[in-house]
Amino acid sequence: MEFGRKISNRRLNCLPSPPSSSSTFTNPHGMSAMHARRRWSPPMILCLILFLCSVSLSTSADEFQQLMKFKAAFENSNPTTFSSWVEGNSVCNFAGIKCDSNGLVSEINLPNQNLAGTVPFDAICSLQSLQKISLGSNSLSGSIGEDLKNCVRLQHLDLGLNSFTGKVADLSSLRELRYLNLNHSGISGAFPWKSVENLTNLAFISLGDNPFDPSPFPTEVLKLEKLYWLYLTNCSINGRIPKDIGNLTLLQNLELSDNKLSGEIPESIGRLKNLYQLELYNNKLSGKLPNGFGNLTSLVNFDASTNQLEGDLSELRFLTNLASLQLFENQFVGEVPKEFGELKNLSNLSLYTNKLTGTLPQKLGSWSGMLYIDVSDNFLTGPIPPEMCKNNKMMKLLMLNNRFTGELPASYEDCKSLNRLRVTNNSLSGIVPSGIWGLPNIAHIDLSSNRFEGSVTSDIGNAKSLAQLLLGNNKFSGELPDEITEASLLDSIQLTSNQFSGKIPENIGKLKKLSMLDLDSNQFSGSIPDSLGSCVSISQINLAQNSFSGKIPSSLGSLRSLNSLNLSDNKLSGEVPSSFSSLRLSLLDLSNNRLTGRIPESLSIEAFNSSFAGNPGVCSDDMKSVRHCSSSPSSGNSGHVRTLISCFIAGMVALLASLAYFLLFKSQKNDKSENPLKRSSWNMKPYHLLSFTEEEIIDAIKSENLIGKGGSGNVYKVSLSDGKQLAVKHIWTATAVSNPGDRNSCRSSAAMLKRGKSRSPEYDAEVATLSSLRHVNVVKLYCSITSEDSNLLVYEYLPNGSLWDRLHTCKKIEMGWEMRYEIAVGAAKGLEYLHHGCGKAVIHRDVKSSNILLDENWKPRIADFGLAKMVQAGGDWTHVIAGTLGYIAPEYAYTYKINEKSDVYSFGVVLMELVTGKRPVDAEFGENKDIVKWVCSKITDKESLIDLVDSSISAASREDAIKVLRIAIHCTSNNPVQRPSMRMVVQMLEEAEPCQLITITVTKECQNIAIQEGFKC
Structure with a gap:
């Protein structure tokens, strides 16, 4: 009876709504609705009701069964999601399911549910009223199969951010489809354009971040007149942007970044009056911003960074709604338009690495305030705009390597939001506003290589987030305030070549995270604080060329991380602490002090021959560069005792030597296989x-x-x-x-x-x-x-052989990008040490992958110094040709002169090997071509850099590999002057650290900010 009651209730729900008394309709036989109703007898009506209800029950049961198939495919990966999917519960009450007014399933909404498995499209596409499938941000696998074509009523399909494989099924039957998102879904093969062009209702297309076969821009998409969203980033699209792109007048978002597009931006793009976001970064676009580009007055975000665009920025002065403008790494010239100072919404401005000149508009950012600005590596002059931190929003102020003049505006001492202030290498002067030293969120203060003066104030004790304080090559003076030890996160203090004086704060040992202390070339005096030995993280100490006096603290010998210690050119006295015996130093310089006594035995090695020069009072029995200890004056009984002991030891050595010779001679006489x-x-x-x-x-x-x-x-x-x-x-x-x-x-x-x-x-x-x-x-x-x-x-002994073996021989192994990157960074640091950390630079002269050896943990070592030379005072030096074909810098062939930049070139070739997997010289490159010329020819031919990446490197890591390939291209410049130093190479590589933890939604932010600023993603 309970079952019967349920059926009865369901039957009542099956009754159709009667038409209103005023309405009529004509049935197939031409009778009016009222007339037709009069001819229905009660038994006939009851039969109709029973028939309709039986159909409804059958459909409902079938939909339940199909959803059970869907549940079975994914329940193991997330049982909680399907806890409501049980018999006895209406399918319309299942989590993630919506039904239409007839009680039939119309939507499946299960995004971001950690679902893993293969989608049973045959099951869900049998749901006759299904209009929406939303399964994005899961771990779905398998293929997007042919069964999807049966979802003929589908209007919304979202399978993005998954792990499908293979080609996309033919979608041409989904004629009602309005929303298509397959972004970063893992699909590959040919672009699915032929099936898309018939879907004239499409308004939203997102197919980006998939490894499709290279193809030109799909002109079929230009027929979709309802399109307002087109996301085709990172799709291997090549060739030009079609001129007819301007026909898609409803477009609000157009993203074509990370492709192989070349040529100019078409002038027709100025017709897209509704466009609020235009993303074209990381292509090979050239030419000027087209005439009429200023008509895009709705544009809010524009990013065309990392291209080859040129000309000035005048077309942008009309874009009054701009909030974010990113044009870094192009070839723009001229001044920043003065109208930029009137852009009331502009909050992100990134123009670094162009050829811009003139001054910045002084009202820039004065309306709502900037979030970040980076205009580094240009030729900009004049003062820094004073009001960019209005409303206290600015996080990054980056103006490195320009020609700015004047003072730091006083307004920035109230910029509490600021975390990075970098104005290195300008002509700024004056006294730094005191509040800047103590900004609560500041992590990096880099004022080096300017003309600043004055002192570091006690406000610095409030800088609880400060990690780097870089003030080198200025005119700062005065004492370091004791409060600096309250900045507990300090990692680096670099004050070289200033006029600082007084003592090092006694409590410096409180800085437990300090890794570098560089006070070189100042006027510091007093003793070196014993508490410096409590800076347990420190790896580099440079106190050279000051007036420090007193003894060297023995506590420094407990610094297990210390790698470089330079106390030269001071007034230090006493003995070298015996505790130094436990240090593992790559650089030790105690020269030109007033030290006395015996040098500890572990330091009496040839590696430190020059480390004690200029200290007449020190001695060693093992080093030729200092006085022999036995030659020191002796008197009294102690001298006689030492003489007797020495004679006794000498006699015993002679006796043992004679005995050993006798035994050896006897052994050899009886050994028929004599070993010479x-x-x-x-x-x-x-x-x-x-x-x-x-x-x-x-x-x-x-x-x-x-x-x-x-x-x-x-x-x-x-x-x-x-x-x-x-x-x-x-x-x-x-x-x-x-x-x-x-x-x-x-x-x-x-x-x-x-x-x-x-x-x-x-x-x-x-x-x-x-x-x-x-x-x-x-x-x-x-x-x-x-x-x-x-x-x-x-x-x-290094058990894993050479990098050459692991890349190119039968010993080759599968190396993921993370391993290759770590090898690149480690090898770069080794060369950086040779060039910058050895007193006189050491030029290796034969840098190549076979001279990079790998230890048991795959960490690299630079090896084989058979051709190495120390750089003499004159800098360059001449010698016969040396090196290995494919790695030799081009200038060596006609000058025979080399310097550190020759090693940089060779290392750039090694980076190309790591990224491409190719040998430096290969028949594949063509006649008279090496890997450098091959890479350059591909760029000249407008080929995408991504095609050069070793196919064994995963698709997810290829963007990271491209960053390193760009560094390699920089290293292998024909002009040695244009090559970076190895110190710069290390910095660039560290800034190109793989962003494995960044989600897909912020990857571009990582590219645009992290790479340029050294963020660790």
Whole structure:
């Protein structure tokens, strides 16, 4: 009976609404509605009702079954979403389901539900009244199959932000479709335009961020007269923007960024009067902004950055509704229009890296206030506009590398929202407003390379977010306030080349995050605070060229992260602290002080030969560059005791040596397989503390341990008894080089080591260079072992071989972009250290992927310094051609002169290898072409950079790879002057860090802001 009651109720709901008494309609037989009704008998009406209700029940049951198939496909990935999808509950009450007035399913709305699996389109497209499918932002997979064509009533389809594969099914049957979103859905193959052109009701199309086959702009889309939204970013579209784009007069949003578009922006685009957003960034567009562009008076957001646009900005002066204008990395010239000062909504302005001149409008941002402005790397002059932080909204004020003059406006000391202030390398002057030092949200203050004066005020104690304080190369003076230690997030303090005086604040140890303290070339005095040893994160300390006095704090020896310590040219006295023995330093400079006493044994190595110059009172028994300790004056009984001890030790050494010789001679006499190596007189020079002897090394030089052959010698793998592994290189001697054919045989190691009686220039170069280097990205040289006829170098062993092997040989491995990026950054830091961290710059001269070795964690080391040279006082120097084909900088061929920029060129080639997967020289490039010319030819031919990326790099990482390829192109400029320094290369690479955590909705923001500003996405 309960079931019967339900049926009865349902039957009552099946009754059609009677027409009103005043209305009539004609039935198929020509009878009026009233006449027809009079001829229906009650039994006939009851039958009709029963029939209609049975059909409704059947349809409802069928829809329930189809939805159950949908549930079964996804329930395991998110059971909570489907908790209401149970028998006994009306389908219209299912979560995410809507029904029409007839109780039939009209919408499936389940976006962003973590659904994973394949969509059963056959099931949901059997829902006869289905008008909307919204399943975006899930993890849907499989293909968008042919069954979708059965959703003939569909008006809204959103499958974006998923992981589908393959081509899109034919959509031409979906003639009622108005909204189509397949953005970043994973689909590929040919563009689905042929099925779209028949969908004349389409008003919204979003097909961007999919790896479609390259194709021209689809002219079919120009027939869709109702279109108001067109998103085709990152779709591999090439060629020109069609002239008829202006026919889509209803367009409000047009996004064509990250494609391969070339040529000029068509003049017809000025007819799109409703356009509020136009995104064209990262193409190869050229020419000027077209005449009539100023007619786009509804435009709010315009981004055409990273193209080849030129001309002036005059067409933009009429766009009174602009809120965001981004034209960075183009070739615009002329002045910023004065009308920009009247743009009341302008809040984001990014014009960096153009050729703009003149002054900025002084009313710029004075209406509602800027959020950020970046006009860096232009030729702008005049004062900084004073009111851009009106309403306290500005976060970033970036004006690096221009010619601005005048003072920092006082108004900015009240800009509480500001977090980045960078005006490096201008001609600004005057006293910095005191409130700027203490802005609560400021993270970066970079005022370096200007003419500022005055002091850092006590307000800096309020800068609780400050991480970087960069004030170098100005005229600042006075003492550092004690309050600076209250800025607890400080990471870098760089005050070099100013006129600061007084003491370092005693409480500097409170700065636990401080990694760099650079006070070089000032007038600081007093003692170095002992609390500096509490800055546990510090890696670089440079206090050179000041007037510090007193003893060096022994607490500095506890700084485990310290990599570089420069205390030179001061008035420090006392002994070098014994605690320094535990430091792992790549740079140590204590020269030109008043130090005395014995240098700790661990620092008495050739790497630090010049580190103690100008300290007559220090001594060492192991270093040639300072006084021998035994030559120091001695008196009284202590001198006699030392003499007796020395004599006793010398006697014991002589006795043990005689005994060893006797035993060795006896052993050799009884050994029929006499080894000539053991008769040699060996000289081992350690450059680190060693846990092995020369005998262990020599005994392991056997043909079965040979692991490599190079242009200057063989390399052997040595396994010590304690499990440690080493690499030993035998440098070819003069005689060996004269017989190069012997290099290709694995003859007796003893025979090879007997060749020649003079050390090669490569050996001397490698020892002289590597023995003085200390860096995590430079291969470690433990010691050298020489005899009359043998030259051996003992290195750390790097088990993963060379980058060349991993990219180009049978040892090739699948390397994702993150690994390649980390290798690029590490190798760059190694070269940066060689060029900038070694006193005199070290030019490697043979930078290539085969000289970048990989440790067990795939971290890179720069290796093989056989051609390296220290830069002399004159800068460049001349030598015979050296290097490897494909990596040699072009200027070397006609000048024979090299400097650090030659290494930068070679490193740029390595970056191209990492991005493209290609060898530096390959027949694929064509006659007389190397990888650099090949890349440049592709750009010249208007090919997209993305086509150059190694196909094994995932599509999601290719934009990140393109950033590095741009750096590589910069490094390989024909003109050495235009190449960046390795310090700049490292900075650019760090700013190009992969943005793996950024969601698709803010990726462009990452590109436009993070890359240029060093944000870590």
